[in-house]
Amino acid sequence: MLIADQVTRQVRGRRIVDSVSARFEPGRLHLVVGPNGAGKSTFLKMLGGEVRADSGHVRYGEADIRSFSWHALAKMRAVLSQNVEIAFPLRVREVVTMGRYPHFQGRPSAADERVCDEVMGFFDVEAMADRDYLTLSGGEQQRVHFARVLAQVWLPGTPRYLLLDEPLSFLDIHYQLEFMRKLKALAQREELVVVGVVHDLNLAARFADRLLLLHEGRLVAQGSREDVLTRENVEAVFRVSPRLVGNAGGPAMLWFDEAREFRGHHT
Amino acid sequence: MPARPRADPYAGVIPLLVLALVAVAVLSIRLGAVPIGFGDMASALAKLRTAPDALDLTERVFLDLRLPRALACVLVGASLGLGGVLLQALFRNPIVEPGLVGTSSGAAFGAALYFVLGAALKFHAGEWTLPVAACLGGALSTAAVLGLASAAGGYRESTTAVLLVGIAVNALFLSGVGFLSYIARDPQARSITFWGLGTLSGASWRAVALLAVSTGLGLFWSLRAARGLNALMLGEGEALALGVDVKRLKLVVIAVNVLIVAVATAITGIIGFVGLIVPHLLRLLRGSDNRFLLIGSALLGGIVLTLADLGARVLLRPAEMPIGILTSAVGAPVFIALLRGRKSRIE
Numbered sequence: 205m206l207i208a209d210q211v212t213r214q215v216r217g218r219r220i221v222d223s224v225s226a227r228f229e230p231g232r233l234h235l236v237v238g239p240n241g242a243g244k245s246t247f248l249k250m251l252g253g254e255v256r257a258d259s260g261h262v263r264y265g266e267a268d269i270r271s272f273s274w275h276a277l278a279k280m281r282a283v284l285s286q287n288v289e290i291a292f293p294l295r296v297r298e299v300v301t302m303g304r305y306p307h308f309q310g311r312p313s314a315a316d317e318r319v320c321d322e323v324m325g326f327f328d329v330e331a332m333a334d335r336d337y338l339t340l341s342g343g344e345q346q347r348v349h350f351a352r353v354l355a356q357v358w359l360p361g362t363p364r365y366l367l368l369d370e371p372l373s374f375l376d377i378h379y380q381l382e383f384m385r386k387l388k389a390l391a392q393r394e395e396l397v398v399v400g401v402v403h404d405l406n407l408a409a410r411f412a413d414r415l416l417l418l419h420e421g422r423l424v425a426q427g428s429r430e431d432v433l434t435r436e437n438v439e440a441v442f443r444v445s446p447r448l449v450g451n452a453g454g455p456a457m458l459w460f461d462e463a464r465e466f467r468g469h470h471t
Numbered sequence: 472m473p474a475r476p477r478a479d480p481y482a483g484v485i486p487l488l489v490l491a492l493v494a495v496a497v498l499s500i501r502l503g504a505v506p507i508g509f510g511d512m513a514s515a516l517a518k519l520r521t522a523p524d525a526l527d528l529t530e531r532v533f534l535d536l537r538l539p540r541a542l543a544c545v546l547v548g549a550s551l552g553l554g555g556v557l558l559q560a561l562f563r564n565p566i567v568e569p570g571l572v573g574t575s576s577g578a579a580f581g582a583a584l585y586f587v588l589g590a591a592l593k594f595h596a597g598e599w600t601l602p603v604a605a606c607l608g609g610a611l612s613t614a615a616v617l618g619l620a621s622a623a624g625g626y627r628e629s630t631t632a633v634l635l636v637g638i639a640v641n642a643l644f645l646s647g648v649g650f651l652s653y654i655a656r657d658p659q660a661r662s663i664t665f666w667g668l669g670t671l672s673g674a675s676w677r678a679v680a681l682l683a684v685s686t687g688l689g690l691f692w693s694l695r696a697a698r699g700l701n702a703l704m705l706g707e708g709e710a711l712a713l714g715v716d717v718k719r720l721k722l723v724v725i726a727v728n729v730l731i732v733a734v735a736t737a738i739t740g741i742i743g744f745v746g747l748i749v750p751h752l753l754r755l756l757r758g759s760d761n762r763f764l765l766i767g768s769a770l771l772g773g774i775v776l777t778l779a780d781l782g783a784r785v786l787l788r789p790a791e792m793p794i795g796i797l798t799s800a801v802g803a804p805v806f807i808a809l810l811r812g813r814k815s816r817i818e
Contacts, residue, residue, distance in 0.1 A: 252712060299705075
């Protein structure tokens with residue numbers, strides 16, 4: 205269980221995250237949605253420990269996040285950031301092996317090597333294991349980082365936590381769906397606590413066990429997609445009107461029209 | 472699933488570099504104004520124990536000049552190579568030099584102050600006055616860079632601020648050096664210029680001892696930081712997420728860099744391009760694992776500097792060229808060639 209208790213973060217007097225409280229349970233996929241500047245990334249960084257809460261508490265199980273060393277934290281929670289830029293030539297396998305850094309000293313053990321092989325297989329990057337990371341496409345690089353981040357929390361033991369900031373941004377639609385499906389299955393099977401930030405409301409609605417809607421730093425709604433993605437919420441927060449479109453044989457999906465009262469701002 | 476046997480891409484390089492370093496060092500000892508044979512070396516080492524008063528001229532040249540100089544070359548080259556890896560990894564930028572945080576320009580300023588005003592100062596430490604002045608200058612300018620950078624906010628990663636402030640502080644201290652050369656009398660100005668170009672001619676056994684301590688400590692602490700630096704290649708947030716105490720890592724890396732670069736610069740003057748090119752070359756050849764790069768760059772730095780010193784002593788024989796002229800003259804085109812052919816060969 206990962207708990208945010210009234211966490212607040214201020215930057216120059218402005219509340220980027222404003223007393224947000226939420227509980228994240230093992231085995232379930234929690235997705236955070238919200239418009240640009242809603243505080244999603246900052247909230248995720250507070251959960252991961254990179255950004256400290258000015259007030260409020262983040263707790264892993266019973267223990268406050270501040271009671272963990274960086275190393276102790278890294279053994280149980282992995283973080284995928286929005287944008288990873290590497291300036292040096294590294295093999296894909298080397299990048300993935302870094303995910304095991306919290307778990308070994310010196311050289312990786314046979315178990316660590318096996319984990320790396322498994323996660324690379326799981327995310328379909330094993331064929332690139334010996335290629336230079338810098339020569340990969342954006343989507344391929346992102347899959348390499350999935351593998352790295354999953355490697356960090358692959359083996360059972362303590363409760364495990366996975367925090368993902370916009371994991372889908374460079375993926376084509378095939379890999380977006382596949383990633384969400386695999387992630388959901390993995391969370392259930394392995395009892396992972398998963399919190400992710402995504403932009404695509406359709407994907408969020410389709411895969412989330414629980415949605416959180418952030419707007420201007422505040423938690424506007426949380427719960428099932430029916431509770432959260434209501435017409436009123438979507439119009440108020442995203443400034444668009446949702447429309448449910450269904451076609452024979454295809455999945456129902458949300459379409460968005462620019463809300464009339466805001467149209468003038470963009471022309 | 473059985474683990475596939477996989478080849479270590481870094482295998483074999485380090486032993487090769489060790490052999491090359493020994494070969495180059497021996498070559499450098501043998502060649503010079505007075506050629507020295509293996510027999511001279513053996514007899515000199517034997518006499519050192521039994522009859523130190525019976526050493527002949529050749530043996531004395533070997534023991535008092537060539538051997539400490541060769542060792543100093545190896546140690547200074549190793550320091551510059553290590554410093555290059557450390558700062559390139561810290562700034563996540565492959566074209567950063569160890570002098571970037573202001574250490575060497577500050578050292579040059581300290582040295583120039585000593586040359587111009589040294590006679591007027593009450594402070595004297597014998598043959599150590601120049602190195603001490605340079606070390607103080609290096610430490611001072613580095614402290615200035617770090618202090619000013621921490622006050623300059625607004626950058627996503629604090630290293631960007633250090634980089635920019637470093638450029639400014641370097642320019643400031645070099646203008647100070649320029650001013651001192653301008654007001655200096657001719658011989659003093661000449662000393663400043665020579666020191667700015669670097670030379671190993673001051674390599675004494677005491678200098679070797681000091682370098683051995685700084686380089687040894689530097690290598691030890693760098694290797695302990697190597698894994699953290701690997702994680703840092705992904706970015707500061709990722710390194711934190713992987714359990715690296717990034718604040719502490721930066722502190723250790725900068726402290727180690729100041730120690731090794733300030734000591735090396737204080738003894739030899741400014742030697743450019745070695746710290747830039749050596750890690751770059753190894754990275755292109757094999758990859759970026761810092762555990763490999765640190766050891767490899769220490770060895771290759773020693774090789775490159777030894778060769779450069781050999782060239783500096785032999786090319787204009789019997790005169791001796793400042794080594795910095797050679798490293799920059801050879802280093803600059805090599806660097807440009809590396810950039811032009813910038814295609815990683817790790818596949």
